[in-house]
Amino acid sequence: MSKLYFSYAAMNAGKSTVLLQASWNYQERGMRTLLFTSALYAKHEDGRITSRIGINADATLYSETDNLQARITREHKKKKVDCVFVDEAQFLTKDQVWQLARISDRLGIPVLCYGLRTDFRGELFPGSAELLAIADSLREIRTICHCGRKATMVVRRTAEGKTLTTGNQVGIEKSMYLSLCRAHWEEETGRWPKAKPKAKPRAAKKKPAKKTHLHLAAANTARPPRRVKR
Numbered sequence: 655m656s657k658l659y660f661s662y663a664a665m666n667a668g669k670s671t672v673l674l675q676a677s678w679n680y681q682e683r684g685m686r687t688l689l690f691t692s693a694l695y696a697k698h699e700d701g702r703i704t705s706r707i708g709i710n711a712d713a714t715l716y717s718e719t720d721n722l723q724a725r726i727t728r729e730h731k732k733k734k735v736d737c738v739f740v741d742e743a744q745f746l747t748k749d750q751v752w753q754l755a756r757i758s759d760r761l762g763i764p765v766l767c768y769g770l771r772t773d774f775r776g777e778l779f780p781g782s783a784e785l786l787a788i789a790d791s792l793r794e795i796r797t798i799c800h801c802g803r804k805a806t807m808v809v810r811r812t813a814e815g816k817t818l819t820t821g822n823q824v825g826i827e828k829s830m831y832l833s834l835c836r837a838h839w840e841e842e843t844g845r846w847p848k849a850k851p852k853a854k855p856r857a858a859k860k861k862p863a864k865k866t867h868l869h870l871a872a873a874n875t876a877r878p879p880r881r882v883k884r
């Protein structure tokens with residue numbers, strides 16, 4: 655039986671890389687895959703899934719008004735589809751998640767969705783909420799906070815480095831987002847007092863109070879996020 659899969663992660667965990675690799679594995683065996691990505695973040699009008707490590711593939715753009723079930727069914731009638739991949743799956747509507755579930759249940763085609771679990775406010779995206787509710791298989795793609803713990807949360811920053819705690823769920827560019835562990839996310843968003851740096855006698859003369867973002871930036875420079883091997 656074909657399944658509906660949801661692979662979720664924080665930002666910059668390599669979701670697109672995993673998707674493109676999986677699609678390649680099908681194609682290498684002479685199988686046909688359909689790739690979709692959200693029109694919301696699209697940099698190419700004709701649709702493309704790009705990964706930070708440099709690989710990419712053409713994809714069909716979807717927006718919230720598209721009937722994915724109808725589109726995939728139409729393609730499948732033209733020529734057999736072996737697997738469907740959906741990137742930026744957090745932007746799917748609840749209905750679209752069900753449409754994809756029917757593709758797996760009724761047409762017997764596996765559907766693999768990849769997306770963010772939560773937004774910068776720590777709240778589920780609609781597509782992710784529905785996928786977490788009804789997908790057959792849930793997988794986490796891991797990435798690491800600057801402290802070395804698993805990063806499960808995302809903060810959104812302005813160009814000046816100010817952390818935002820309110821605003822639209824869908825916004826601006828990927829470079830404005832940073833993945834953190836839950837503890838550091840709570841500190842960064844001001845929900846919990848920021849841990850004070852360990853007291854050093856010489857550092858006492860400087861002004862530690864104003865160091866919030868600099869402190870984090872310094873930590874990032876000293877120890878870049880490690881990429882998890884797969």
Ligand SMILES: [Zn+2]
Nearest residue numbers: 799801835838
């Ligand atoms: Zn952390």
